[in-house]
Amino acid sequence: MISSAKYRLVHPERSDREASAQSKGARSAGTGALRLRASRSAQGEPVALSILLLFAAACGPRPVTYRQDVEPLLQARCASCHQEGGIGPFALETYEQATQQAGAIKAVTQSRQMPPWGVDGSGACQKWSDSQWLSDTELDVLARWADEGQHPLGTAGMPLVSAPVAFEPTHTLDPAVDYALRTDLTDDYRCFIVDPGLTEDRFVTAYRVDPGDARVVHHVILYAAQTEAQDAAAAQLDAAEAGPGYTCFGGPGFSARPVVGWAPGTGVTRYPEQTGVRLLGGRKLIMQVHYNTRLGVGVDRTRVALELAADVPIEATIVPLADPSLEVPPGQAEVSQVSELSLPLPLRVKVRGVFPHMHKLGRKLKVELLRSEKWQCAVDVPRWDFNWQRFYFYQTPLAAVPGDSLRLSCSYDTSGRTSPVTWGEGTDDEMCLVGLYVTPR
Numbered sequence: 001m002i003s004s005a006k007y008r009l010v011h012p013e014r015s016d017r018e019a020s021a022q023s024k025g026a027r028s029a030g031t032g033a034l035r036l037r038a039s040r041s042a043q044g045e046p047v048a049l050s051i052l053l054l055f056a057a058a059c060g061p062r063p064v065t066y067r068q069d070v071e072p073l074l075q076a077r078c079a080s081c082h083q084e085g086g087i088g089p090f091a092l093e094t095y096e097q098a099t100q101q102a103g104a105i106k107a108v109t110q111s112r113q114m115p116p117w118g119v120d121g122s123g124a125c126q127k128w129s130d131s132q133w134l135s136d137t138e139l140d141v142l143a144r145w146a147d148e149g150q151h152p153l154g155t156a157g158m159p160l161v162s163a164p165v166a167f168e169p170t171h172t173l174d175p176a177v178d179y180a181l182r183t184d185l186t187d188d189y190r191c192f193i194v195d196p197g198l199t200e201d202r203f204v205t206a207y208r209v210d211p212g213d214a215r216v217v218h219h220v221i222l223y224a225a226q227t228e229a230q231d232a233a234a235a236q237l238d239a240a241e242a243g244p245g246y247t248c249f250g251g252p253g254f255s256a257r258p259v260v261g262w263a264p265g266t267g268v269t270r271y272p273e274q275t276g277v278r279l280l281g282g283r284k285l286i287m288q289v290h291y292n293t294r295l296g297v298g299v300d301r302t303r304v305a306l307e308l309a310a311d312v313p314i315e316a317t318i319v320p321l322a323d324p325s326l327e328v329p330p331g332q333a334e335v336s337q338v339s340e341l342s343l344p345l346p347l348r349v350k351v352r353g354v355f356p357h358m359h360k361l362g363r364k365l366k367v368e369l370l371r372s373e374k375w376q377c378a379v380d381v382p383r384w385d386f387n388w389q390r391f392y393f394y395q396t397p398l399a400a401v402p403g404d405s406l407r408l409s410c411s412y413d414t415s416g417r418t419s420p421v422t423w424g425e426g427t428d429d430e431m432c433l434v435g436l437y438v439t440p441r
């Protein structure tokens with residue numbers, strides 16, 4: 001099992017500057033270290049390089065081989081899900097498996113359906129820490145592997161070394177009972193009330209979701225009740241339904257704050273250095289689990305391990321920004337709504353990450369910040385997928401000051417609908433929302 005370890009590939013042909021920018025950006029502690037650098041000798045390199053280039057020109061590009069080119073990529077970018085018992089529908093861990101799926105691998109990577117990484121990572125709209133975006137060179141390797149047909153095995157390329165995950169959980173959230181998945185649904189959304197047992201405020205600095213059955217748990221969002229009334233609302237919803245927890249879709253059924261967002265394959269998520277999100281002493285948490293029953297039904301008991309600190313140097317707040325006046329007409333293949341919102345900021349802040357959110361008709365989402373009369377792209381989701389929801393953190397935080405505005409553009413496919421689609425928490429309702437991970441400095 002390598003599900004909790006991830007690998008960072010730093011390609012020898014990339015510049016050292018880029019490589020070190022990448023490794024600095026590595027925040028998720030799930031990132032096992034793999035830092036490969038070409039050893040450089042100041043004088044030797046140009047000579048070696050030009051000989052190589054001559055050689056390449058004479059022979060054409062060398063064929064893509066499994067061991068040298070394909071295996072390291074699949075290990076680093078795919079195997080966290082595509083392993084026996086993982087959420088991926090098949091494993092991609094052996095030569096035979098990769099060869100069998102070569103055509104499909106090319107198709108889903110070219111379309112950027114896989115690996116699931118929702119935000120544009122090409123550099124056109126911000127740079128992300130721990131990005132899973134495949135570079136054009138990597139896409140090309142997988143395409144050539146599919147096209148060449150011979151599928152040479154080759155000899156071992158870059159070794160993969162995983163470093164132990166730096167994570168020291170202090171609390172485990174456990175719904176305490178097994179939940180029997182609904183057999184009449186392919187998507188079962190369930191909210192469980194979990195009690196961290198805090199008598200005083202604490203700060204989440206890192207978390208890991210441990211799915212009971214990794215084949216079925218498709219996303220987990222943890223909401224924090226902010227008041228006694230919200231605790232009571234959750235208890236009421238829970239009591240109204242048989243079995244553990246209650247049915248919930250867009251959120252927990254009332255406006256609690258999201259504090260944790262997780263999709264499979266993410267391992268440990270560590271919030272940006274020195275920061276953490278406050279949990280109120282005495283309050284409950286609501287764990288929303290999206291079960292996709294395509295690969296199995298049965299029972300599940302998902303737990304969340306939290307690393308909580310008594311204090312953090314910089315307190316982060318997750319600020320949800322949305323336009324609940326959403327209303328889009330039915331019968332449109334692509335229809336968008338653009339809202340301009342002023343940022344509710346009392347002071348200058350840093351935006352360190354984003355959590356985009358729409359429902360199932362959502363197709364694209366974009367957030368831009370207006371600074372000194374210039375629109376700056378803050379996040380671009382070119383191909384929204386409800387199944388893959390998570391936080392994305394910037395390599396370099398964005399600054400925002402009081403008076404800044406934000407433009408939120410969401411587009412939907414309403415072709416299957418006969419009446420207008422409006423804001424709401426139901427499966428048939430929509431949202432256009434972004435949670436900003438904001439710190440005062």
Ligand code: HEC
Pocket residue numbers: 074077078079080081082087088089101104105108109114115116263264265266387
């Ligand atoms: C975070 C988990 C995850 C990662 C990482 C991941 N996959 Fe997948 N993959 C899935 C899941 C889950 C499915 C099933 C379809 C779905 O739910 O989107 C899937 C489906 C597929 C399919 C079948 C697509 C179809 O439409 O039937 C292929 C092929 C595939 N993945 C290849 C890859 C490759 C290649 C990589 C790495 C470059 C990769 N995946 C990375 C989770 C993952």
